[in-house]
Structure formats: C-alpha cells, structure tokens
Amino acid sequence: MKLALLFVDDEQYILKALKRSFRSMSRQWTMEFATSARQALAILIKGKIDVVVSEIRLPDMDGRKFLEAVKKVRPGSVRIVMSGYADKDLLVKSIDLAHQLIAKPCDDEDLKAAIQRAVMIRNMLEAYGLKDIVVRMNRLPGLPSLYTEIDAALKKDDTDVDDIADIVARDVGVTAKILKLVNSSFFGLPQHVTSLSKAIGMLGMDTVQAMALSACTVEQLCSRTTGLSARQIWEHGFLTANFARTIARQEKMERDLTDDTFMAGLMHDIGQMVVAVNLPEKWKNARQLAQKEGLEMHLAEERVLGADHAVIGAYLLGLWGLPEPVVQAVCHHHHPEQEDSAELTPALIISIADAFAHNLDKPGGSETAVAGIDSGMAARLNLGQRMPRWQKECRRLLQDNA
Numbered sequence: 001m002k003l004a005l006l007f008v009d010d011e012q013y014i015l016k017a018l019k020r021s022f023r024s025m026s027r028q029w030t031m032e033f034a035t036s037a038r039q040a041l042a043i044l045i046k047g048k049i050d051v052v053v054s055e056i057r058l059p060d061m062d063g064r065k066f067l068e069a070v071k072k073v074r075p076g077s078v079r080i081v082m083s084g085y086a087d088k089d090l091l092v093k094s095i096d097l098a099h100q101l102i103a104k105p106c107d108d109e110d111l112k113a114a115i116q117r118a119v120m121i122r123n124m125l126e127a128y129g130l131k132d133i134v135v136r137m138n139r140l141p142g143l144p145s146l147y148t149e150i151d152a153a154l155k156k157d158d159t160d161v162d163d164i165a166d167i168v169a170r171d172v173g174v175t176a177k178i179l180k181l182v183n184s185s186f187f188g189l190p191q192h193v194t195s196l197s198k199a200i201g202m203l204g205m206d207t208v209q210a211m212a213l214s215a216c217t218v219e220q221l222c223s224r225t226t227g228l229s230a231r232q233i234w235e236h237g238f239l240t241a242n243f244a245r246t247i248a249r250q251e252k253m254e255r256d257l258t259d260d261t262f263m264a265g266l267m268h269d270i271g272q273m274v275v276a277v278n279l280p281e282k283w284k285n286a287r288q289l290a291q292k293e294g295l296e297m298h299l300a301e302e303r304v305l306g307a308d309h310a311v312i313g314a315y316l317l318g319l320w321g322l323p324e325p326v327v328q329a330v331c332h333h334h335h336p337e338q339e340d341s342a343e344l345t346p347a348l349i350i351s352i353a354d355a356f357a358h359n360l361d362k363p364g365g366s367e368t369a370v371a372g373i374d375s376g377m378a379a380r381l382n383l384g385q386r387m388p389r390w391q392k393e394c395r396r397l398l399q400d401n402a
C-alpha cells in the first residue's frame with residue numbers, strides 16, 4: 001500500500017519544489033498539497049493520510065492549534081514540522097505535538113529520510129498491533145530540545161567541546177549527571193573534575209548527547225507519573241548501557257554501532273514509563289499480573305496490552321527519528337532472536353547487559369542471563385564460550401563502582 005503524504009505550506013513555490021523533488025517517489029507515495037490549515041484539514045477529513053509535513057507558521061491558524069486539530073482528526077498520523085530558524089520559539093512550544101522537526105531550508109534527502117522513518121513507524125504499528133494502543137496515548141513526550149540542539153551543533157564543522165558545554169549547562173539536572181558520571185570510577189580519574197567542558201572532552205560528545213536524551217526523557221515522563229521510580233529507571237538504563245558498551249568493545253564492534261548500543265542501553269526500558277504515564281490502569285493491571293503469576297513484566301504487558309514496553313519504547317524513539325539500530329535494539333531487547341541474525345546484534349547485547357544489570361551481583365546471576373536467551377541463537381553465536389569473558393569484565397566494572 002502506498003504511503004499517503006500531505007504537505008502544508010503557504011508558499012506555493014515551496015510546494016512546487018517539493019512536488020518536483022519527490023516526483024520519483026510517486027510509485028511509493030501519494031502526495032497532496034495544501035496552502036492553508038483549513039485546506040489541509042479538509043483533505044485530512046476526506047481521506048486517509050499517514051504523514052503530514054507542515055510549516056509551523058500558517059496564514060489562517062496558529063501552528064500549535066493546527067497540530068492539535070491534525071492529531072484529533074487523524075490520531076495515527078505522523079506529524080513532521082518544518083520551520084525556519086526565526087520561528088524557533090514557536091517550534092519549541094509545539095514540540096510535544098510534533099514527531100519530528102526539520103529546519104528550513106531543508107535538504108531533500110533529509111526530508112526523504114524523515115518520511116522513510118515514518119514508513120518504518122507505520123510498519124511497526126501494523127506489525128505489532130500497536131495502532132489501538134497509540135491512539136489512546138495522548139501524552140507521548142516530544143524529543144527533548146536539548147538533544148536537538150546538541151544534534152544541530154554536532155552537524156556543524158566548527159563545533160567544539162565548549163559549544164556543547166554551553167548548551168548542556170542550561171540544564172542543571174543533566175549537568176549534574178554528567179559530572180557525576182565522569183567522576184565515578186568508570187573513568188578511574190585521579191582528581192575530581194568540575195568543569196563541564198573537561199567532562200565532555202573525556203566522555204565524548206556522542207555519549208553526552210545520549211545521556212542528555214535519556215536524562216531529559218526520564219525527567220519529562222517522571223513529572224507526570226506515580227508508582228515508577230525515575231531514579232531506578234535512569235540507574236538501570238545507565239548500568240545496562242555501560243555493560244552493553246563493555247561487551248561491544250570486547251567484541252570490537254565498530255565505533256558508531258557501539259555508540260548506538262550505548263544509547264539503546266540508556267533508553268531500553270523507556271517504554272515502561274510511556275505506558276505508566278499514558279495507560280496507568282493497564283500498567284497497574286500488568287504489574288499485578290506479573291506479581292501474581294511470577295511473570296516477567298514484558299510478558300505481563302503483552303497479556304494485558306497486547307504489546308510490551310520494548311515495542312512501545314521503540315515506537316517513541318522511531319517517532320523521534322533516532323538512528324535505526326537504536327530503535328531496533330530497543331524493540332527487540334526481550335526477543336533478540338526475532339532479528340534472525342548470524343552476527344552479534346545490539347539487541348542481543350542489550351538483552352545480555354539487561355540481564356547482567358539485574359542479576360550479576362546475585363548468586364547464580366550469570367546463569368540466569370544465559371538461560372534467558374534462545375538456545376538456538378546461543379549455540380549459533382557460541383555464547384557459552386563468549387559469555388564468561390563479558391561477565392568478568394562487567395563484574396569488574398560493577399566492583400570498581402561499588
């Protein structure tokens with residue numbers, strides 16, 4: 001089935017340029033164009049639209065109101081917002097209603113990539129039966145602006161550590177977390193580091209960006225929920241991410257994929273918070289079922305909701321346009337065998353790191369980690385031989401930080 005797109009911009013020449021640029025996509029996409037909010041809403045009411053790509057400043061309606069109306073008329077649609085730098089404040093105000101933000105003037109390829117991610121999201125919705133769940137989720141958090149600001153800075157050639165430090169310093173909570181990390185024995189430094197620039201220089205800009213994303217998301221979600229400890233989710237994510245990175249480095253995984261694996265570790269259980277905030281009754285029922293029947297939480301969620309926190313978290317990260325390996329690793333962290341890969345994947349690493357984070361310090365903990373993995377996969381990847389090495393390194397990391 002073709003993907004139905006609606007482009008909204010009051011500048012005719014921009015719509016014409018988009019039409020021209022994407023002519024080659026006409027086999028995969030159907031495209032509609034509107035020059036006002038009113039015209040766009042009429043199109044949305046008339047027929048199915050999967051993705052709306054809209055300018056935030058429209059002549060006949062406030063951008064935020066327009067996005068709210070789109071959400072109401074087509075709750076399952078993906079909303080991509082485009083805007084010039086001058087409208088940054090307007091954009092920030094609408095961030096919770098937009099799934100992805102694109103700066104104007106934008107590259108055709110960037111826009112195409114954003115739309116293709118939207119296809120991936122739509123496919124996920126269908127494959128995992130998430131549509132009904134998503135429609136009921138009215139409080140999905142937006143991509144934290146701190147993350148997008150770091151992202152924009154990293155894309156510039158002349159960005160240095162001080163520029164990133166200036167951006168991060170605006171968030172006291174994230175600054176504190178970064179300084180705490182760099183001063184922990186994970187880094188084994190002889191003296192206490194108090195300078196954010198120095199800390200970022202040591203951690204690397206990608207790690208800092210991943211931590212900013214995770215810290216802001218947890219903060220955003222925890223302010224709206226009860227019954228879930230934000231600190232526990234953050235600490236568990238952090239430990240899993242560090243174990244995952246240790247394993248990835250031992251296996252000499254390439255640098256980009258190692259960074260993606262670290263980010264997936266930080267974010268792997270974020271879906272739990274998404275469910276607790278949006279569907280608190282279902283969340284409570286799942287927790288009760290897990291306790292009553294001694295089930296793992298993801299299995300109880302599957303029974304109560306029809307999908308688990310892994311899939312729901314991945315859906316959110318997909319909406320935000322995070323790298324595909326991160327989205328896939330989060331999606332499959334409780335079922336890495338679904339990827340059917342002959343290689344060690346980030347999803348399998350997260351699954352093992354997750355089990356280590358829960359059990360490594362308990363007697364017989366490592367056996368529990370092995371037991372959770374599909375036996376065919378374990379044999380194919382020779383995990384019986386590799387696991388003790390990973391376990392030793394992760395245990396050392398844990399002991400150093402005790």
Ligand SMILES: [Fe+2]
Pocket residue numbers: 268269298309310333334
């Ligand atoms: Fe999980």
Ligand SMILES: [Fe+2]
Pocket residue numbers: 236240268269354
């Ligand atoms: Fe976990």
